[in-house]
Amino acid sequence: MRLWGYRYIVTPSVELLSVLSQGLGEHMQKQLFKFTDYDGEILAFVPEKTVQVARVVSNELRHTPPPFRVCYSAPVLRNDFNTMQGRRETYQVGAELIGASGAQADAEILALALVCLKLSGLSDLRLFVGHAGFLSALLDSSIRKEKTRELARLALYRHDFVQLRQVLDADPKIPPKEKDVLLSFPRLRGDITILNQIESALPKHKALKAINELKLVLEALEPYGVIDQISIDLGMIRDLGYYTGIIFSAFSEWAGVPLLSGGRYDGLLSKFGRQAPAVGFVLHPDQMMMAKQRSGKLEELAALNVAVCWKGAGFKQAVGIAKALRTVGVEALVEHSPKSESAAASMIERLGVKAVIQCEGVPEVSIISKGKTIKVPEDDVGAGLLGMMSR
């Protein structure tokens, strides 16, 4: 992310509840671990980082002109036994582009998200992109009764399409075209043709503003060469009070939950007294590890390079050799107690190193690797190692 000009930002793990509650939904506020400060104020462990980033940009950085490109990686805590699988803490990595609006800013965040996803090593990841304004416009224009609209919104938010049908059926004034589109929400995904389909299904409709914005974003994504990794997902539904523009999530067939999610939230910063558009995303490394495990692609920890063992008067020699190896970039550890040659050889397995060097205080040392042992002069350890590794 730093290659893209995003500056690393560190914010505290605890925050005043009064700050967090300005940006978090009711559900998330119930999941906070809370405690009191020395002066009786209520503090909470942060359950996500975006609210704090907004707080920093609005307060500490209020004299710095926008835009801000910031990224973070930090632990977050949530009290949600079921979806956290009994854990309390998880890790989040994210990026926010604050003070920039328009298709190019949205495209930049999407392209950056795809770069991060690629680093995960999961080959089937796709980014699904929708627009919060599409659903809002549909609901506002098609449902006149406030109460019905609220019920429909709630049913959609819970992805309860059985309930949604009941709510819509109960109000005969809802135009059939809009009703059809709302009920087909789980199906509204695919490539750009889905946008054209909606355009012809709802001519001159207010909801087309969102469709146009999505088209512009796709256009701005062209130079990045990533369109083939993106699906349009008009049926995406997220916390409707929070997101104001594009919304997106990344899914893999190896995970049941999103591995990355984000969107445009132009309303959040004004809650901290600084009006600014913003777009960003957060990655879920824990979920990614789990998906990789399921896909069978989880690599083992990279092996350490070399362990230097010693016996008798060999300790000084061992420290010297390790020091020399480190200067050329070889990771080298020195064993803390004397080892016989066979004990030294067993260190390969026990420590997970590629080679063991055994020093006994004589001019020649042994290099043990891949089941073989060679003896080389002390000064030729580097060349000997290279020779054995390349075999």
Next chain:
Amino acid sequence: MINIVLPTGKLLEDSMILLEQAGLKGLCQWAGTRKLRITFAEQAISVLFVRPRDIPAYVYFGAAEVGIVGKDVLWESDYAVYELIDLGFGRCELVFAVPATSPLVGAKVWPPTLRVATKYTRAAERYFQTIGQSVELVSLHGSVELAPYAGLCDGIVDITQTGRTLAENNLVPIAKIDYSTARLVVNQASIRTKYNEVWQILDSIKAVLESGSDDKNS
């Protein structure tokens, strides 16, 4: 491969008939056996049998792409899933019932606070909150009908299909809260990453349901 989880218990038979009609030929021959997993190699579908209350977790975490589960289970679940089709069978009602001798029968006004025992604490809490009735809830796991007679509570919130169990225990429903039927649920990732496979299953199930309702009409 698509995993479909079915709930053991009351909804199992109808669920198996529905899937058999939707293309999983031979599924019903396994009814009553103790097999936990049946694989249909040709359609690349596995059918798994799990406890009803475990279905939301299987689907939420993506261990199964598709599931069939009673709405009564979803009321009490934290796991977010796509709820796409009302399958119609397994209908029952959630009611507030009290002993036939209780002064609450026919009462226009309920006391300021009620004591209520139930297996459905969330659905009950939501209901009493909506009508503005203060309530103390006792969470039970079975034989809820007994609770008022043992002096544990004023009444119970429970599901009833025919009303017989309530009547046998001399309980009278005094409020209908909600109804439950079997629902088809789908994982939020699968509905995207396995779009074609999942919709093929959903469409064949919808086709079965629609042809069924035509029969009734004709």
